[in-house]
Amino acid sequence: MTVATVRSYRPRAPAWRWILAGSLLTVAILAGVIIGEMPLPPDTVLAVLANKLFGAGYPVDSINAAIIWNYRMPRTLVAAACGAGLALSGVVLQALIRNALADPYLLGVSAGASTGAVAVTILGLGGGALGLSSGAFAGALLAFGLVAALARAAGGGPAQLVLAGIAGSQLFNALTSFFIARSANAEQARGIMFWLLGNLSGVRWPDVSLAAPAALIGFLACLWHVRALDAFSFGAQSAAALGISLRRVQGVLIGTTTLMTATMVSLVGSIGFVGLVVPHAMRFAVGPRHGRLVPWSALAGAVFLIAADIVSRILIPGQVVAIGVVTALVGAPGFALILIRNRGRT
């Protein structure tokens, strides 16, 4: 029994876990840079990284250096940040809304982002001053604002939030379809569709400087609230009885989640299933307590999305498949497994 005690309440994750997590992430990032339509030799990749990061000065081919540093590196880092951010958003929403099927797009963020993107690119809203990403970001926040206001007006519980999210998503998806049908030419419609399914090909360093801080802030906010997230296991009233200030915790966590998701969607489109499937897979692997679930979900999300990006680049030679298609191909069966595993639970 003492052994069991020690096992259940091992203080913090010991150092080797963080080292393991760091190494896994590093390996995944290296793989993301090495593997692609044109495979690059690992020693070239390492030389370029050494040159860029530490000014090592190895002689390398300048075209290779450009591909590695300007193209693949930011792409892989953004994939990692998005994967981590979406997985964390899923963890938070599933805990707070107490619904196993909650995902980061539940609150209308993704639908709003699409509408914003369409409004900017097709309707020319903002007169060219706004890019697709800023339009998407504004749309995402606007949609979430409407959903949150509706949920509040309906009584403010988690069920109301879910229902308001569904209503908001339907409305904004309808608006998106309407704008596309009314104004887009075939070329634009194709471009929008590609973006909607998730697309990392246009990613450059400035995108990293948005995605990485968003993911990091989200990660720290979740880490800070792991006990609060645990306290929601038996519902919001029980969390309050355990000393959790509902307004503050829900406000901070849902706010952070929304900002994180809005940032990711506006940079790369709405990549489905990561935020839904990764947290469940991790619950299965490391248990339901958030002290472990939060860091492992962030790591797994990052590695999963880097892997999905690699697959999307090499699946059909000479052509990039939308990354959302890859995550859905893996995610839909994963989702089915969750449904089956949750059978019998209410």
Place this chain on the structure above:
Amino acid sequence: MRLRTANLGWRAGVRPIVEGVTLEIAPGETFGLIGPNGSGKSTLLRLIAGLLPPSAGRVWLGETPLASLSRREVARRIAFVEQQAETTEALTVRDAVGLGRTPWLAALSPFGAGDAAIVEHALCAVGMEHMAGAQWQTLSGGERQRVHIARALAQRPRLLLLDEPTNHLDIHHQLALLRLVHRLPVTVVLALHDLNQALGCDRIGVMAQGRLIACGPPAKVLTPEQLAKTFRVGATALTDPVDDTVLFRFRCLEE
């Protein structure tokens, strides 16, 4: 810890659910709340726990107004066991009881050996130590209820609020729980339906239609007239020849 309420009330819209409850409960006292379904017992407990904002009146813990305390400070003083609370998470019994330490742990402070010992102690108090590793979903109703009570004990409160804590328990565990809360050196307020159990409390309060209509020692409050009026039952007081305790036998008064 002394608990006081003054003119406490809560409304759902315009409908008063709890009204004008003034109450003083001494440190260490075990106070039973009885009353028919829907009379406002659970709502009153939630008001005392600070989980509902009162629409009238106030609550004091000792000399401190409840409203002046932060959620965490309240949770260090009061533990509340709801009538029902479920989870779909695959928590173990020990995880669930460990949640009781939440108000005592800062965001980044680790769950220490002291906390683990408190959790073990709470598990033993409700006789669940042998099932500490079991998953929540595999527990029976009574076992779940005992885990909830252990979680409240692990919170190390000075005021323990229990909403029908015995409704799923077998007779042994009902009696064991009542003996446990009696012996605890903390103030306990518990909502009960079994009037014979209520006889064992230091004092009881009778709720009807949101009001506290009677309050005092069980023998004074639980008169046949009171029982007929509030619960619509006829009661015969019987004396147990073993130790001369009084208990009731009930008849339904309506067809």
